[in-house]
Amino acid sequence: MMKRTRLAIVGCGGMSEVHTQRFFKLGDRLHVVACVDIIEERARAAAAMFPGAKAATDYRTVLDDVDAVLLVLPHHLHAPIGIDCLLAGKHVLLEKPMANTEQECLELIAASEKAGRVLMIAYCMRYHPLVVRMKELLDAKRYGEVFQVSIWTEQLTIYPPGHWAVKAETLGGGQFFSHGCHYIDILLWFLGRPVCGSHLGTNLGTPWMEREGTSNVTIQFESGALGYHFGTWGARGTRLGYSFHAHCTEGMLEARFTENKLIFHHGGKEEVLLETEPGKHTENEMAHFLDCIETGRRPLTDGPGSLQGLRVIWRLYEAEQKGVVADLRGLGLDEIDPQSLKPIRRSK
């Protein structure tokens, strides 16, 4: 049998439960040996799911026992704990968003390079079967040229007062930074390099949030295509739930997450192209992380790509404050001029 990757889960709150639900599917490749949370009962409850797993309250006490860590932590802890684990020689699967500042993201990327260990960002939507198929169909131009991708995420997410996720400093922004980062990442993946865009946010309807709880984002891409994202944590009701629409010159592709279906719309008809099991499919994301550890390949959702998405968000926030349209060119690490270290400006 192939050697199993020994993993510690650090942070055993809400999202860690989503990850662990489907780990049984990876039993022959993955061995959860420790669960860590500063709240001991959470660490114990998580460890109880894995025979022989240790429960701990300090991640440093388990690093000698593992090859890799899954970090499911408040955002302000992503960089310090992620860097510490990488420099201790551990592969890191880090929940999104990578970190709260540009500097911290660059330090995470540098630590992964220095240690020669995998740093992968847990953008689970990239590994969701409906999204993967949509990307394949768009790339193959199966239904012609794509000219508009719209992404809706409507949910009610209320955190108690004082929770790290309501404070701008620990969350790193509002719902757009925290949750919208998934969809900026998807729009860049589907549509390529961004040119310009705008974000408007409000916390009307989500008074528990220090910054916005609802966002509207529009981005124009080099191809001329447009991307749109509407995300809210204040939905008391919804019809669309989570839904991606890609308008192409021959019809519209819809990833309808409420029914776990990929649908092609054309001439008033609906054709179901794919149906999946419900859920976030984080087992595919973990399988990709294990592939990268086993083969040395670069993760699809690596540090540099994730940083580009966060730079887009920071630019959009800045432009919103100034009341201008954001210039989104030259924000990828592959677009930095190596001499001047300044972004390479491309003409439109």
Ligand SMILES: NC(=O)c1ccc[n+]([C@@H]2O[C@H](COP(=O)([O-])OP(=O)(O)OC[C@H]3O[C@@H](n4cnc5c(N)ncnc54)[C@H](O)[C@@H]3O)[C@@H](O)[C@H]2O)c1
């Ligand atoms: N991909 C997704 O769909 C998705 C959904 C929700 C959350 N997330 C991400 O998951 C991460 C965690 O979010 P959550 O909703 O689970 O938050 P949470 O508050 O429910 O859980 C965080 C846990 O970390 C623990 N913790 C805090 N400091 C710690 C430390 N120093 N060492 C060990 N444990 C510590 C807390 O006690 C808590 O149990 C965030 O990055 C968030 O953005 C991703």
